[in-house]
Amino acid sequence: NAGVMQNPRHLVRRRGQEARLRCSPMKGHSHVYWYRQLPEEGLKFMVYLQKENIIDESGMPKERFSAEFPKEGPSILRIQQVVRGDSAAYFCASSREALNTEAFFGQGTRLTVV
Amino acid sequence: ELKVEQNPLFLSMQEGKNYTIYCNYSTTSDRLYWYRQDPGKSLESLFVLLSNGAVKQEGRLMASLDTKARLSTLHITAAVHDLSATYFCAVTESGGSNYKLTFGKGTLLTVNP
Numbered sequence: 001n002a003g004v005m006q007n008p009r010h011l012v013r014r015r016g017q018e019a020r021l022r023c024s025p026m027k028g029h030s031h032v033y034w035y036r037q038l039p040e041e042g043l044k045f046m047v048y049l050q051k052e053n054i055i056d057e058s059g060m061p062k063e064r065f066s067a068e069f070p071k072e073g074p075s076i077l078r079i080q081q082v083v084r085g086d087s088a089a090y091f092c093a094s095s096r097e098a099l100n101t102e103a104f105f106g107q108g109t110r111l112t113v114v
Numbered sequence: 115e116l117k118v119e120q121n122p123l124f125l126s127m128q129e130g131k132n133y134t135i136y137c138n139y140s141t142t143s144d145r146l147y148w149y150r151q152d153p154g155k156s157l158e159s160l161f162v163l164l165s166n167g168a169v170k171q172e173g174r175l176m177a178s179l180d181t182k183a184r185l186s187t188l189h190i191t192a193a194v195h196d197l198s199a200t201y202f203c204a205v206t207e208s209g210g211s212n213y214k215l216t217f218g219k220g221t222l223l224t225v226n227p
Binding site for chain 2 (some may be wrong): 031033035040041042043044045050056091095098099101102103104105106107108110
């Protein structure tokens with residue numbers, strides 16, 4: 001049973017480009033969460049998605065960031081027109097249920113904006 | 115807004131010594147997690163604590179929870195070099211948003227020979 005799979009593991013983008021981060025949840029998990037970890041900080045919640053629905057995007061920056069979890073395929077976190085401040089590790093987690101259950105984390109995508 | 119504070123943020127200790135990392139949180143929570151993160155890696159779940167007075171132990175690590183004081187501790191016994199890592203506590207909100215984890219800033223533990 002493979003864990004949460006994220007790709008790419010490392011991504012370098014120039015300022016102004018788009019970054020697409022992918023997350024495939026564990027088998028049987030339909031709840032996906034994205035977190036961002038800035039250097040020397042804890043993880044911060046960004047968004048919670050179920051298949052085809054955004055449930056809670058209270059942690060998403062208002063502009064340039066979007067997330068989706070289509071019926072088929074991985075969840076995608078998209079960052080348009082990246083800036084240096086977007087450089088961070090982005091972690092995806094998944095769970096079988098939403099409440100009262102543990103989520104399992106992927107290995108993260110480390111985004112560097114140059 | 116739920117806030118989580120860990121201390122110390124940096125901890126350098128000698129092998130064989132004992133130490134405790136503290137995690138305070140600001141509002142009622144349903145569950146508390148301790149994670150370990152090695153450089154460039156993901157988070158490894160160490161403990162999940164659900165109720166007041168809960169104590170869990172794994173090897174040289176022991177975690178406890180006092181929900182009245184909103185305090186959890188991670189105690190390290192007779193540290194070894196392999197325990198060097200960053201340790202995070204994370205807390206869920208109560209009720210309908212308890213899918214959301216709020217993390218402390220982490221404690222960077224270095225165990226020296």
